Amino acid sequence: MQFAPNDSFVELIERNPYLLLVVEHLGKMDFQKNVTINDFCKQSKLPLHVFVSLINIYSNNNIKINLNEWKHNHVLILIDFLDNSHNYYKKEKYPLINSLLQELKNNIKSNETKLLIKFFNEYFAEVLEHLDYEEKIVFPYVRQILSDSKWKELRFSSDEYQEHHNNIEEKLSDLKTLLMHHVKFGQYSYIGRQIIFHLYELEFDLHAHSKIEENLLIPLIKKFEKSLYG
Amino acid sequence: MAKPSIIIIEPSAIVNDAIKEHLKKTNIFNNINTFYSWDSFIHSARQNMSQLLLINPLQIVNKEKEFEKFCQQHPIDYKIAIVYHLLPNHLISIFDDVFYIYDSIDKLLQKIKLCIASKEINTKKKQNLTEREQEILKLLAKGLSIKEIAQKVFLSPHTVLSHRKNISAKTGIKTIAGLTVYAVSMNLISIEEIES
Incomplete structure (x- = not known):
């Protein structure tokens, strides 16, 4: 499953509740619920590629990571x-x-x-x-x-x-x-x-x-x- | 035994489809899933994927470790390579069997049936440890090394090691600490014997 920046954040969690662990380990539990992945990242001052890399790993997706972005x-x-x-x-x-x-x-x-x-x-x-x-x-x-x-x-x-x-x-x-x-x-x-x-x-x-x-x-x-x- | 499932990973659409169609006719399989690349398979793979993997080995070149790790972590019991031409041994040796593209489809079916049969034998084997294996398990649980066990039971360290591997295959337990708990739960050894 690929993740798009405009996917709903809540739907993301509903599909794989384990992703709450990612949010928790990032220390960003205090988030607004009805937002997109992109909004969540902006709110939490989190680069999108960092978050997407983490949720891919927690979703068992083997996506090649572009290290140059890091x-x-x-x-x-x-x-x-x-x-x-x-x-x-x-x-x-x-x-x-x-x-x-x-x-x-x-x-x-x-x-x-x-x-x-x-x-x-x-x-x-x-x-x-x-x-x-x-x-x-x-x-x-x-x-x-x-x-x-x-x-x-x-x-x-x-x-x-x-x-x-x-x-x-x-x-x-x-x-x-x-x-x-x-x-x-x-x-x-x-x-x-x-x-x-x-x-x-x-x-x-x-x-x-x-x-x-x-x-x-x-x-x-x-x-x-x-x-x-x- | 329930019908097994098979995964075909082959980049050539024609070859991929042809194998799938032939296998479908046999009615051996519960499920036939096809992919054109290892990456697309991994991408869609879920924990409880199937038992037989038919794959073009070129898909895993430079990813051999990742591939082996994946197979260990998922219930993939047999890996058959789909081979077009000569390939280096280290690559071929990862697989349980090889299907040459110029072989007949019957030959492939034969290989698959053999794989399924040996899987059934393996399951039956799992149930009981031989007396020799039980003896070696007891000594392992007592904390003896392979070398010490070999001296005690008059076998070569190599033979003891191969018994040790069989014990792990039958019980599904790899570490000594885990095998010790197993030995106690099977009443092969008492807790006092371990603690002494």
Whole structure:
């Protein structure tokens, strides 16, 4: 699905409610409802191509992105976007899933649930480590490059970055497989279902997050690095 | 087993239509979707797309990684290449089978039927782990490395690794931590054994 600047903003959200996450991560929840995409962007002081790139990624559309349109301040919007989505994982999704798992443990006293919680916590510890790496290394590095000053020591490697993503996605997929195929919830299947739904939502946003980094952020970093270091 | 669906991705409209018409007549498929390019397919692809992919490999040149990742993330069980001329091995090896454009349509049908049959076998295989696989799973859950397991069960590390791959294929679980939870839920190992 292509998006046109004159499409209605509300219809856009109705077609894919997950796009509300894009609006939220952009920090633009306070918007007028009856407007076009173009108006929304103007209201929110958001370049149209930035918004359209993001909603394409969240809609699973593989549209080629023209990196030449991306200026320094647009990348800063992207960094803030990614930074905000960290809050969604850490402050919203993790506590929700964790409390549902605890509820499961209180009701089903099996070793299996105990291990499942351990597995989830180990998985999320890895997610946190990755988010921490982004907050402490990647984002400051990008901000530095954008301010046109060289980083003293090159501590960032896009290959390493990519590897993190693969590990995280594999563990999450295992967690879903275990819950869907192997764990028996009995009368507490409604708790299992809620956990599975939250995991899907988490996976959806994390996947979009990786795609933004792989298809936008990393190529943009490389582009600016090239102009800085030659 | 429910009738499978097939996706044809081939830029030549004539070839594309001809394959589609022939496949339609066979009544093997629930759904036949055709595309002229990989990009247009990706563009319209939704999560629960079909099981068989018939594609001209030139469509994915320089996008091999993206293609493989896509196939892993979507329920695409078989990938058959539509080949016009010689192509480099690394490209062909991504696919499960190859259909040469000068082959007869019967040959293509044969290949497709084989794919469907092996898919059914795979599904049946998934249900049970062999005793050897269970033994290796237990040792993996206890935290032993492939090398340590190989020494313990008197097999080569290569064989242990291939058992490990089969276990993952059957259970759908790839990480050791995930397999450990599985082993406990199947009562193959007790939690005390892992914690020790």
